Amino acid sequence: MDSRNHLYLVDGSAYIFRAYHRLPPLTNPQGVPVGAVYGYTTMLWRLAEDLHQADGPTHLAVILDKGSITFRNDLYDQYKANRPPPPEDLKPQFPLIRDATRAFSLACIEEEGLEADDLIASYARAATAQGWDVTIVSSDKDLMQLVGQCAQGGAGCVDMLDTMKNQRIGIPEVVEKFGVPPELVGDVLALMGDAVDNVPGIRGIGPKTATKLIQEHGGLEQALAAAPGMKASKLRESLIEQADMARLSRQLVALKEDCPLPVPLEDFALGPIPPEPLAAFLTTHGFTSLLRKLGAPAPVTASAGAGTGESAASAPAPVESTRQALPTWPAIDRDAYPCVQTMEALQDWIARAFAARTVAIDTETSALDSMRADLVGVSLATGAGEACYIPLGHRGADMFAEAPVQIPREAALAALKPLLESDAVLKVGQNIKYDLTVLARHGIAVAPIDDTMVMSFCLDAGRGETGVAGHGMDELASRHLGHTTMLFKDVCGTGKKQISFAEVPLADATRYAAEDAEVTWRLHQLFAPRLSDEGGTRVYQRVDRPLVPVVAQMERHGIRVDREVLAGLSSTFATEIARLEAVIHEKAGGPFTIGSPKQLGDVLFDKLGYKGGKKGKSGQYSTDQSVLETLAGQGAEVATLVLEWRQLSKLKSTYTDALQAAINPDTGRVHTSYSLVGAQTGRLSSNDPNLQNIPIRTEIGRQIREAFVAEPGHVLLSADYSQIELRLAAHIADVAPLREAFEQGEDIHARTARELFGEVNRDTRGRAKTINFAILYGISRWGLATRLGTSADEAQAMIDRYFERFPGIQRYIHETLESVRAQGYSETLFGRKTWFPRINSKTQAERQGSERAAINAPIQGTSADIIKRAMARMGPALAEAGLSRVKMLLQVHDELVFELPEDDVAKASEIIHAVMAGAAAPAVHLTVPLGVEIGVGPSWGAAH
């Protein structure tokens, strides 16, 4: 047993910010928000529990920030100037953090003019100098500079503990994160800067480049000194020009290790924790299950609700039950998984899965495209530490090596099929749509299913510091399980040396694949109760989960694309592009790369001397469409030519060339992949290729839609919601005149024009249309002014007029923002949440951006919910009408595209119309009708 002293330094301020964002907005019995306090309290509890462990704390102190002005502001007045003020419902929690610390009878240190980081650094140094070990409880990257410090004979060691991820951070973890040892972390930070603390760094250098430079040169000063000798580049210039900024940044990120210590180290010694003050604190705030653990009787009244406004049907459990229920699993041991190579072993696992009733599955394949990938193996997980890998298509490492022993693929799949199709066993996957598609190609219809990626999306859309919380497995494992997964590149490598999963040795493949299944299983255990506690059940169960197999089937159907039509367009475009290029070069007085905005800007504004060039932040002239149109309006023919060149280049490279390459050789069709978690509002997104942005607005682009065709004897049917977002705005904001107009089937923009201007003509209708859209997108007078070509004052007058005629809109905007500011998220009519972590940002642009997005999200999101409900119902409705030959192929936000036999058109139109128009009911009764327009034709173009 180690008798050395071990000091724990808790970075309290950083912790509560993270706890605040991760935990639901709980309140104590007095109605005071305590979500972050609760998280903090449980963290202290867990640390206190380690008190008797061999490696546990002998001394502990909580370090807090005090005030906001520190010596760093003397170095750089902009330091932390971008920091948003804490959210309103976090502010009252700060003093409670001190209360909580005192309740545990622990030391709490804060000093004016010093950041918590500096106090931590100074205490860490003092402690290690005396030979103590130190653990810093934080995940702050600045503090990673302190890790290690094991140097001078017998002195103590420093590591970090991220309690949220339950992860120890030692030298290897720091090297993994920064690519350099702790003593060089400050140099990397100085180059990359830090947007949150407003440390400038060097513009254009991010984490990758910063790490590379420090690795190569061994330090900041060395890198700066080497700059003049580098080959001419933007990077070289930046390093030379901004060297002083980098040096300033280096000072800002340096930790002050010689602060006077306000309280001597010895005073942090831990003894048994006196229960009385703690019990009183827990009682006051209604932390009942911790009270129970303490052995005190829980008061009956102390159950604080989550206060999310959910209906009684999904009444939240008592305050901390969600967190308290966190299972205590053993750490993931990826070396312990069996590789299933015999039929007997496989049958054993199938039996276990039937008994468990829930099995996580993951398929391993040879490619990312689920329509082209070959199945290489399947992994299963039935519990913590219970996972296996079943190799099915592994090869030898090279042409001379024998393939490893495997169950023949078809035999194994035949054995798995009853399990995967059994109603009695829930199959859980991370992005299970992929596995559904792969297995469907082998005749297996996997059901019923849950998807941890989609569950995460229903819980946490928009969450996370960047505003975009990832929902990928590696990120979820790290965030929720504190586990760092093996990465695909760890087993297959990257770039030229990348190998197919089929060539991975079975031992590695088993570690990787079975771990993924186990992680998925664990995530499912966490997410299922969270969904019911946090009110996400409704939208997950009723909207997104049913959609998964539907979308998988749409992807599998794909759409027929006529290669000849595309090739013809490509060649026409190529000729015209070449002609334009010649003329443009002639007018420019010499050749240049038209596709380079940089070169084009120089040609237009420097060489040809046109006026009106504006350089942006990057020092480059803007040459976007609006700029070129302005020039063209002033008679610059070259601008017109460039616009034409741009249009054709775009169409050729993005569509007519790329779509030909996207035709699947096996099916002869194009299969997009939809992301169910791509858009924060709940919309789908489409990729590889994106079939949601096929041209339609210009005649020349529209020709591309002619290439999307039906099979012989069939037609394409396009059904789209007309003005769905405006209709929803009229319903949600209760705008009587707009509702009435929709009921009467009036032209909605004309009606708006009549309300705003008193008369309807081409001009007023156009302006009204612009304003209607501005409302949906979250209005700003400047934005509207730009679109209308008027002054901001006139735009403001227009907005005032709009609010006056449609007071419901103003009320909606006000109430939506109030609610998002207080709760942190918006909600659609069907209960889908979108989080806006920057809604209270101090940076105006950031805050206003969030506000506009928050105004738009309930409308765009409700529209997304409605079409998703229609999609989920479409298959059964068509089947019931005997229309099983009708296939749904595409979704483009407010449009569905079907392929069907010509004979089915009349009957199918009726069903499709009914399903789409009625998709909100019965969950939501809309006070406006949903209009659906249907078109039919031999091609997508003709169906519009």
Add this chain to the structure above:
DNA sequence: CGCGTCACG
């Protein structure tokens, strides 16, 4: 890899 640009709803 970051940026500018542009295709869609």
Add this chain to the structure above:
DNA sequence: GACGTACGTGACGCGC
């Protein structure tokens, strides 16, 4: 008073 910001996406080419 200014921010050449109206919301949400994905893909391409350029230049490093």
